[in-house]
Amino acid sequence: MYIAMKKIQYIVSALLVVAVAAMSLSSCSSEKLGPTIFPPTEDELDPTATTYQLDKFLQQEFLKKYNLLFLYKMPDISANMNYNLVPARYQNALDLAVTCKYMWYDAYVALAGEEFLKAYGPRIILLVGSQAISSSTHEPVDGLTEGGVKITLYNVNSMDATNVDKMNENYFHTMHREFATMLRQNKTYPTEFNTISVGHYVPSEWRERGDEINSEGFVSRYASSENSVDFAETIACYIVFTDAQWEEMLGYASCGWHKDKNQYCRYYKYPGNDMSKEPQYIPHTEADEKKISVVRDADGFIIQRYIYDQKNRIREIVYDVEDEDGIDGVAAIEQKVAIARQWFREAWGIDLDALREEVRTRQDAYNIESLRELVYGIQ
């Protein structure tokens, strides 16, 4: 009897506890939630604000379409507090916003569709006016990708949107590299890529490397910093380089290089063509290489290079520096591109060559004046 009574006590007690707990929970859940902690965005733009047109453009083209917050009024808290940074100039921010849409987003949409960017595009693009200069190394950073969701573009205030070559070199390149980095952060690339230049990466001293970098199988000095950067740089260079730039780069990759007096040289000569003397190396600078003339055969092939001596009297024959680094630079770069091409196709369903062609077409048609109308035309 006592045991039965105890059981009843426990059952009733348990029921009471459950009932009261339910009451207490329901009293909380019935409470109204306060306003969202996030800033209001939808249709709350102030039409009298000076930045209304740009804000509306960003809302329409990035926020609503891709859930992308395009931050151009730089809140310090969004940036890396270890750096001293400044906001972007308004006009440059506007130019970069329309350029991002035209050269980057629309190019990918043409190949992969909007859904691709909705799923894998960045959630935040932050524009920073200045470079991010490391106070310890005093070296600049021009772009940063964080967590597969945020891309920071630095040095926006140095941008000249009317100069397509500079835009290509400094901004389109960075956009595509950082986006490739973001894609890489979402889906890994074949580890085979990492084996191509293994042993030749220099994470801390890549800036010190010279013109010989292509012959070591890298598309750029930055690419030689680490394999993941190499992967993104290879993709970015392949996409944004013109045919002439790509061919020139492969040309350098096929050369032998010699470092003489801190200058990289791919040619040398003997003073007065006297081969008993020490060879003189010709620095690989625009000024020095322009002095070199060529003799071609009937088919246009170069059969000899020569340069005049200092008194402009003797034609001194110019010789190629022997490629002795043991690396087939062209093959390495092409192998890397092939892996990237395969990864784009298999991981993302994107034809890298078609993307390249799309970007080239857009580069050729690039006109910042007409792109600005995308913003200025907003009522």
Add this chain to the structure above:
Amino acid sequence: MKKFLNISLLALVALTSFSLTSCLHEMDEVFDEDAVIRMDKAMAEYEDILTSNGGKWLLEYYSNTSEPGYNYVLTFDKDGTVVMSGHNKWIQYIKTKTWTSAFGSMRSMWDVIGDNGLVLTFNSYNDYFHLFSTPEAVPTQGGTMTQGGESTAGYGHEGDYEFNLMKYSGDTIYLTGKKYNLHMIMTRLDPSTDDEAYLSKVASYNSSMFPAKMNNVYIVLPDGKRWIVESGASGYMRIYPEGEDRVTTSEYHNFIITDYGMSFRDPLVLEGNTPGETYRIQRFVRQADGTALCVEDNKTLITADPLTDCIGLYSWNCSSPKKEFAGVFQTLQTKISSEASKKAGTTLKSAQISYIDSLQTYALTLFFSKQSSNFPARYLFTLTKSSDTQMKMSFTGTSDYGSIYQDFCPTIQELIDTMNATSFTLSSSSLLSPETITMTDSSNPENNIIWKITLNPT
């Protein structure tokens, strides 16, 4: 059963109290409104404060602890733009790569945002303001980058462009730089203020308040203790107690020259004559005599050596006696000029009082010109200072062409006799920066001579 009911009742009470506790975040008893709404309201209030009454403010801006403060006139507009105007050497450097101070004004963006509190942000680049926040190496004077300049790459000036809004009181907003935590203030300006005229006027005070080569400026505390001021012209002054070791007791403080006077970035706490007894000072108002009086105690003074000590330290020049000699001295210089013209074919061109090192005495020098050559006629004198502004000259002899011109111009002796007999009172528009000193006959103010002071020691 009774026991069971008691236990159940206790459990019920306990759980009810838990449930009430869990709902206490309503905070009705402490705040009337949700935190987000309160923050929104506070931001709107500050936006109203900034844009109302013409929206014009003076920001006393400091980029770091070792540069002077810079005045910026800010005009906030409700459309989210702000005109930022400044007048300093960095603006001039941006414009022309030279180093004089220049005015610059540009429109950019502003906002009040909530970011761990209220933050005033200037969130689009303004050429003339964000220059203090860029990471590029700070250019060095002369326009070329030195090794030291390069080492500032990554740091720049380290100036803030986002500010925590701390307090608004009496048309003054108290701010703190968000990243580097320097305290600054913004004070409301009359909406009719012309940015360029206002800032140019203040910039002119920069060079006059602490001229580069003025000697012996002091902070004089209420108990008479003097702290010697050095390098005031740099905007980053070195101070140390008079009579104490300069090396071990020196302090360095940056400050800003304003339209009212000057202000140190943070309050200074200086020790007086009695060990342990300190005085807290920060803001100083320019006085009619050019000195600066402390706002906090209305007693501490920034002042310089008395005018009577300026004689000898600097050249006192009178480039046109015809204009700058008055009363009896005007009459005498006219007669001297006439005599020189008639008897020597020269004119009295200028006059100077200085200390002649080689003769170790003071001299009044009259320069007579003839065929583009100057012939200095020197009349030596000793000096008696009876107070900070009172002095007498006692002529003792001649030097250079002194006696020759005395023969040509007998009135020179009359001038010497008159000066010998006169007790002079010295006055200047500014004790700290005596660009001119007027030497006035103490018994007849109509008799005076105005000397322009050359701050290079002779």
